[in-house]
Amino acid sequence: MKRGGRVAAGVGVAVVVAVVVTGCGSGSDGSERQKAQMRSYCVALGDWQEARDEANGDTGVVNGAGDAALAAARHLDQSGLEPAGSDLLTDTSHAVNGDTTSEGRAVSSCDADGFETLVHQPS
Numbered sequence: 001m002k003r004g005g006r007v008a009a010g011v012g013v014a015v016v017v018a019v020v021v022t023g024c025g026s027g028s029d030g031s032e033r034q035k036a037q038m039r040s041y042c043v044a045l046g047d048w049q050e051a052r053d054e055a056n057g058d059t060g061v062v063n064g065a066g067d068a069a070l071a072a073a074r075h076l077d078q079s080g081l082e083p084a085g086s087d088l089l090t091d092t093s094h095a096v097n098g099d100t101t102s103e104g105r106a107v108s109s110c111d112a113d114g115f116e117t118l119v120h121q122p123s
Contacts, residue, residue: 034081035113041072041088042115045106048096049120066096073106083109 044065051065073092076082082089086109094102100122107119 037072037076037079037081038083038110038113039115039118041069041076042110042113042118044069044072045092045095045110046118046120049103049122069096083113 048062048065048069051062055062069092070089073089077089086105088106088109091102091106091109095106103122107121110116110119
């Protein structure tokens, strides 16, 4: 997946989307809210993957993208919106620290929710 040089902007967008969706009123359908939050998470995870893959030694961008992915995972966890049977917060934490098995589980959660185009399996 290449989205070409939009990593820094994408990180900011992922955080903004997470904040905006968080502010949705209680009248929102729970499954729609979960889907929107999961999409925000998958965007952030994909942005981190892209930043890591294209870093060329720039750890600041990678760390910032990792922080955004962790924030999105933390929000899913604290809101009780994680997919059943998953632990995205733990998997994301391990993934951004180099654990490709955890990264694969996080990516699979995105795939299962229909957001496979936003992420890629680790190589």
